[in-house]
Amino acid sequence: MKTTPDILDQIRAxxxxxxxxxxxxxxxxxxxDDGDNRVAALHRATNRRSEQRTRRYELTADDYRxxxxxxxxxxxxxxGVYHSHPDHPARPSATDLEEATFPGFTYVIVSVHDGxxxxxxxxxxxxxxxxxHREDIVRPDPEAP
Amino acid sequence: xxxxxxxTVTLRIPTPLRSATDGQATVxxxxxxxxxxxxxxxxxxxxxxxxxxxEDDELRQFVNIYVGDDDVRFGEGVDTPLxxxxxxxxxxxxxxx
Numbered sequence: 001m002k003t004t005p006d007i008l009d010q011i012r013a014x015x016x017x018x019x020x021x022x023x024x025x026x027x028x029x030x031x032x033d034d035g036d037n038r039v040a041a042l043h044r045a046t047n048r049r050s051e052q053r054t055r056r057y058e059l060t061a062d063d064y065r066x067x068x069x070x071x072x073x074x075x076x077x078x079x080g081v082y083h084s085h086p087d088h089p090a091r092p093s094a095t096d097l098e099e100a101t102f103p104g105f106t107y108v109i110v111s112v113h114d115g116x117x118x119x120x121x122x123x124x125x126x127x128x129x130x131x132x133h134r135e136d137i138v139r140p141d142p143e144a145p
Numbered sequence: 146x147x148x149x150x151x152x153t154v155t156l157r158i159p160t161p162l163r164s165a166t167d168g169q170a171t172v173x174x175x176x177x178x179x180x181x182x183x184x185x186x187x188x189x190x191x192x193x194x195x196x197x198x199x200e201d202d203e204l205r206q207f208v209n210i211y212v213g214d215d216d217v218r219f220g221e222g223v224d225t226p227l228x229x230x231x232x233x234x235x236x237x238x239x240x241x242x
Contacts, residue, residue, distance in 0.1 A: 024239075031160065049240075059239040061209035061216060068159075068236075077160040081239050095242030101207045102196055102237060104161025128195075 001080070001106045001122045002032065002140040003039040010042050012117035015084030015110040021053040026067035027080035027106055037079040037106040038140050043067040056095065057083045080106030087112070090119040092132045100125045106135060151175045154227050156186050157234040165192035179210055180223035182233050197235070209236045 014023040024047050029039040045067065048058040059081065067078050085093070090111035092100075100107070103125040110120040122135040156172045166172055172189070176182035183204075187194045199205050210217045211234040217225045227233070 031163075035164070056242050057240065061211070061236040061238045064159075064236050064238065065211070065234075079160055083241060093242040095240075099207070099240040099242075101239050102159065102161040104164060 001027075001037050001039060001108070001135050002138050003027075003029075004139060007039055007042060008120055008137070011082050011108060011110050012120060014042075014044055014082075015086075015112040015117050016115060018047065018084055018086075019112045019115045020086050022047055022049075022055070022057040022084050022086060024057040024059055024081065024083035026059070026064070026071075026078050027082060027108065028067070028071040028074065028076040029079045030076060031079060039079060039106070040076055041071075041074060042082075043070050043078075054086055055088075078105075080108065082108035082110065084110050084112050084117075087114070090121040092123055097125075097129075097132065100129065100132075103127050103129065107132065152177050152227050152229050152231075154182055154229070154231040154233055156182060157232060159235055159237060162193060162196055162235070165190050165196070176227060178223065178227060179212065179217055179225045179233060182227060183210070183223070207238050207240070209238055210234070211236055 025045040026043040027039045028041040028043055032038050045059050045063050047053050048060050049056045071077050090109045107123045111118045122137050123132040124135050125132055153173055153175050158166050158170055174182050174185040176185050197208055212225055212231055
């Protein structure tokens with residue numbers, strides 16, 4: 001995933017705001033010719049889980065459509081999602097794997113400990129859905145629009 | 146006698162699946178129902194099959210289908226009939242822990 005420190009800080013801030021619950025939202029951007037997701041903006045969303053929001057999150061199809069509309073307005077697409085792990089490490093849980101959606105999205109996880117954001121990681125779902133692979137987080141090329 | 150009229154609809158493909166549709170964000174197919182539209186799409190772009198359907202050949206739980214602004218789950222599901230010009234969107238819902 002390619003993105004700026006500012007975007008990463010916005011994800012950390014949402015994780016802190018949502019603590020002790022899980023915060024979540026969408027990554028808006030473009031897909032590079034190399035197939036990398038370049039994240040240019042965020043679309044904050046509400047954790048729709050009716051219970052266990054400290055350890056589960058949910059984004060509905062209507063949330064996706066709202067994020068997609070916001071992306072289109074900015075000339076972008078939905079290229080991934082992010083969520084926080086309150087008092088848990090920044091790596092995909094068994095539930096994250098079981099309930100994962102499409103390979104091709106970038107899945108960002110930020111760990112939040114005692115209300116303070118810590119590690120932030122990015123992941124891609126394997127095409128056979130068997131596991132997540134860690135994605136490098138790099139700055140976009142300076143000449144990119 | 147069947148008429149020669151055809152029902153051409155537009156399928157909207159979410160970003161991560163466009164690698165299976167040669168980068169196309171929309172695909173036009175001729176189909177009378179949502180199920181036929183999706184099956185035709187998968188016939189044309191077989192790499193979509195595993196992303197849309199599970200081992201029992203049912204739409205995956207997180208795959209939602211909209212015709213216009215209506216989620217077909219609250220109507221006739223994949224049997225929903227289509228009109229020419231309908232827009233059929235593949236929309237993921239997302240969850241985790």
